[in-house]
Amino acid sequence: MSETIETWFDQPLLFTIAERHVRGRLVRLGPVLNSIMAAHSYPPTAEKLLAEALVLTVLLGSTLKDPESQLTLQAQTGGGPVELLVCDYRGGELRGYLRFDAERLAEVGTDPTLFALFGEGFLAITFDQAASGERYQGIVPLEGASIGDAAEHYFGQSEQIPSLIRLAARHDAEAGCVAGGLLLQHLPEGEVGRDRLHVRHDHPEWAHARTIAETLKPEELTDPATSLETLAWRLFHEEEEVRIEPGLAVSRGCRCSLDYFAGVLSKFPEVERREMADESGTIEVDCAFCSRLFPIPLDEIASHD
Structure with a gap:
């Protein structure tokens, strides 16, 4: 890895491991996250859910090449205490909102499953492409331990792009709400001259990269004292080359007036x-x-x- 200014909060770090045909994003949200949370008095369970969803939104939104394009993440209930979760990202601007039944949410405990939160709900991921005016949307069931698991399922099912997503959030006594995430993906056809992924079943280079990335711990993602470059180095320092570059800085962007x-x-x-x-x-x-x-x-x- 080449030397660079270290990245800490509210700016994704983009990286590519060409030899493994892998791309990734790391991000940690702090001040921007607390600015968004300050608009509502969210209880801890709701705060954690929204924080992880906002991190996921930045990870996915940072894959858009046109700053005028928009990524929208929306989860709707299938009878659970969370009635609506919506976040969107455009050109570094981030916003999010959670609507829920407070009494029912208090009954699910501090570490609920997606089913406990949403029931048989669905996750919709929408990419609005500014240049072409096209809209792409995938809808998948809210299944798994976290909203990141549901997004992984989306990429595997709708996009046929093997992906790994890790999300973490916690409340820090000094920094307030801190949340971080990792998105790792097998590069799709065309980016490095690869075969179509859905006709191949053996991806040893992807399996290796995924195994390494799975060692990343939640406390590392949310550690204010560890830069994103340090995390990338810890994971992939044995690779021959890891290309890194900073993404767009993230700001709270409600856009209301x-x-x-x-x-x-x-x-x-x-x-x-x-x-x-x-x-x-x-x-x-x-x-x-x-x-x-x-x-x-x-x-x-x-x-x-």
């Missing part, structure tokens, strides 16, 4: 807008992501028509 909501409301018929307004002629919009109310007068909405 009076002007934005006024533009959305202007698409509704005038009669419907008047039905939504209160006695003073104002529509109040509640942004679930940042937990803010936006009072928007009807005449301001009309100016967007």
Whole structure:
């Protein structure tokens, strides 16, 4: 590995092991994560779930080549206490929100399974490609010990890309909520001239890389004193070459504003807008992501028509 400025929080580290036909991402969220969490009073179980989902969103979003493209992660309940989980990433901007039944969530304990949280729910991963205007979406059952397991299943089933995902989150007395993750993938056809993965069943180079990556511990992913470069070196220092580069810095990006909501409301018929307004002629919009109310007068909405 070549020398580089070390990466600690809120910026993914991208790496490629060409000899193994493997690419990966490491990320650790701290200040940005706490900024997102501050909008709501999440209990520990909800905080951990959302933190891991936000890490997963950054890992997947960092694979997008166009900064205007968007990755959306959405999990919906099949009868569990978590009713909705939604996160998205665009050009380094990250946001997320969790809606749940507090009483039922308190009953599942501190380390619940995905089934205990969602019931027979589903995970939808959507890639919106800005350049082509195309949208790709995969939907898989929420099965496994973590939301990372469900995402692994998505890549294996929908994309036919062997993948390893590791997520971890904890509450630190000084740093607040800290969460980290690893995404490791066998490079798809075309990137290094490989055969189509679904017609091959033996991938010794992938099996080796996966076995090494599986030794990564949750406490390493969330350790504020360990840089991402150090983690990559610990895992793959015996490889002949590991190419690394920093990804886009991550920021909280709710993207909500009076002007934005006024533009959305202007698409509704005038009669419907008047039905939504209160006695003073104002529509109040509640942004679930940042937990803010936006009072928007009807005449301001009309100016967007």
